[in-house]
Amino acid sequence: MKKKNFIPVAKEVIDTEIKSLQKLKSSLNQSFNKVVEAIINCKSGKVVISGIGKSGIIGKKISSTLASVGIPSFYVDASSCSHGDLGKISSNDVLILISFSGESSELKNIIQYANRNKKITLIGIVSKKNSLLYKSSDLKLLIPNVIEAGPGNIVPTSSTIIQLSIGDALAIATMNYRKFGKLDFKKFHPSGSLGAKLKTAEDLMIKNKKIPFISQNLDMNNALKIMRKSNIGVIIVRDKKNKTVGIISDGDIKRIKDKNTDFKKLVAKKVMTSNPISIKKDVLAAQALSIMNSKKITCLCVHNQKNINKTIGILNIHSILNSNIQ
Numbered sequence: 001m002k003k004k005n006f007i008p009v010a011k012e013v014i015d016t017e018i019k020s021l022q023k024l025k026s027s028l029n030q031s032f033n034k035v036v037e038a039i040i041n042c043k044s045g046k047v048v049i050s051g052i053g054k055s056g057i058i059g060k061k062i063s064s065t066l067a068s069v070g071i072p073s074f075y076v077d078a079s080s081c082s083h084g085d086l087g088k089i090s091s092n093d094v095l096i097l098i099s100f101s102g103e104s105s106e107l108k109n110i111i112q113y114a115n116r117n118k119k120i121t122l123i124g125i126v127s128k129k130n131s132l133l134y135k136s137s138d139l140k141l142l143i144p145n146v147i148e149a150g151p152g153n154i155v156p157t158s159s160t161i162i163q164l165s166i167g168d169a170l171a172i173a174t175m176n177y178r179k180f181g182k183l184d185f186k187k188f189h190p191s192g193s194l195g196a197k198l199k200t201a202e203d204l205m206i207k208n209k210k211i212p213f214i215s216q217n218l219d220m221n222n223a224l225k226i227m228r229k230s231n232i233g234v235i236i237v238r239d240k241k242n243k244t245v246g247i248i249s250d251g252d253i254k255r256i257k258d259k260n261t262d263f264k265k266l267v268a269k270k271v272m273t274s275n276p277i278s279i280k281k282d283v284l285a286a287q288a289l290s291i292m293n294s295k296k297i298t299c300l301c302v303h304n305q306k307n308i309n310k311t312i313g314i315l316n317i318h319s320i321l322n323s324n325i326q
Contacts, residue, residue: 013149013157020146020158021165027144032166034139036173038094038121039071045092047073050081052106054156055098055163062098062167068188069175081110091119098167099124100159102131111136125166127159141166182284196324201288202281204323205302205313206232213238213311216245216269223268224253234299236311237272243309244301246272278303281312289320 039047047066051059059075066073076085078097086109089095095114099107102124114122115136124137127145134140143166149157174180182198212230214223216237227235227250237246248271256263256271278301279288288300302313 016147016149017158017161020144020162023144023146024162024165027142031139031141032169032173035123035141036170036177038123038139039066039170039174040177042071042092042094042121045072045090045094047071047094047096048076048089049073049096049098050076050078050107050110051098052078052104054160055100058160058163058167059096059098061164062096062171065168065171066174069171069180069185070178070188071171071174078104078106078110081113082106086110086113089113089120091117094121094123096123096125097133097137098126098163099131099133100127100156100163102126102128102133107133125163197284197286199285199323199325200281201279201283201285201300201302201315202313204285204319205281205315206319207313211236211311211314213242214268215240216267216272218268220253220256220263220266220268220271223248223271224263227253232299232314232316234314235268236276236301236314237268238311244276244278244311245269245309246274247276247299247301248272249297249299276301278308278311279315280305285315285320285323285325288315289317289325292317292320 047063049059049063050056056077063073063075074088076088097107097110111122111132114120121139122137123139123141124133125141125143126133127143128134129142134142143162146158146162147153148155148159185198210230212226212232212235214226214235214237216239223235227248233250235248236244237248239245246269248268252271252273256266277291277295277297279291281302281304292298292300298317300315301311302315303310304312
């Protein structure tokens with residue numbers, strides 16, 4: 001086959017789709033706000049999304065995105081609704097139907113079902129103002145009629161791009177209103193590389209009885225025994241009020257031995273590093289690793305909220321690296 005350069009074709013497709021997104025951006029109005037409010041206020045029901053063909057595929061993605069940010073949502077195929085799946089849609093649900101034309105025959109039964117049940121809020125994402133879907137919807141999100149990329153204006157490209165974009169915009173808008181942050185996001189993404197990135201100090205720290213605490217007046221012979229038993233390379237030094245006042249690492253022990261200092265004459269407070277670095281339990285493990293690297297240390301104390309002198313855990317660099325966090 002003779003070599004051809006298809007890059008100009010790709011650029012033309014992208015330019016066409018960019019123009020469609022610009023058209024979508026300029027078309028946004030108060031209808032978008034009303035749809036976001038309907039999703040936010042759907043507290044006793046679910047956000048059900050449906051569509052046909054390529055619009056259905058986009059609907060699956062939008063539903064998945066909403067669910068990932070804490071909005072109870074699922075996708076139902078419009079064709080299947082004519083064969084029993086209408087039972088999945090119930091009172092107090094928000095039903096979002098996506099269709100470029102708004103006239104697909106498969107939508108009629110699901111539209112009629114929603115219109116009969118006045119407790120179902122029907123939202124139409126559609127580009128045809130005179131369509132059945134537009135006229136039947138409680139809330140209408142009119143998206144622009146755009147030119148599809150490629151010859152003949154026949155392949156769903158630009159139209160699906162703007163459907164996907166409006167869905168993403170709805171999801172992010174609800175996130176912003178609900179102040180849905182990284183820690184909330186982590187609840188719905190416990191596995192995979194994303195889950196690893198969102199692990200916190202609390203997820204990986206050594207806690208409870210496994211924390212090797214010692215008194216600041218304990219002699220170093222016994223302190224060394226506790227360190228060897230814990231096998232994590234550090235011991236946490238506390239005062240009479242159980243406040244953390246220092247930390248002793250195996251590196252500190254080695255330096256003392258190199259100086260030929262008599263262990264029997266030393267107590268913990270003479271050896272410890274005072275005021276050890278402590279982080280809040282909800283700090284991301286990746287951020288904790290960055291702190292360790294910058295300070296050239298391998299462990300961090302972990303505290304709860306503002307109580308920095310109350311150690312509730314120890315975060316070890318090996319626990320972070322073993323969780324594939326870099």
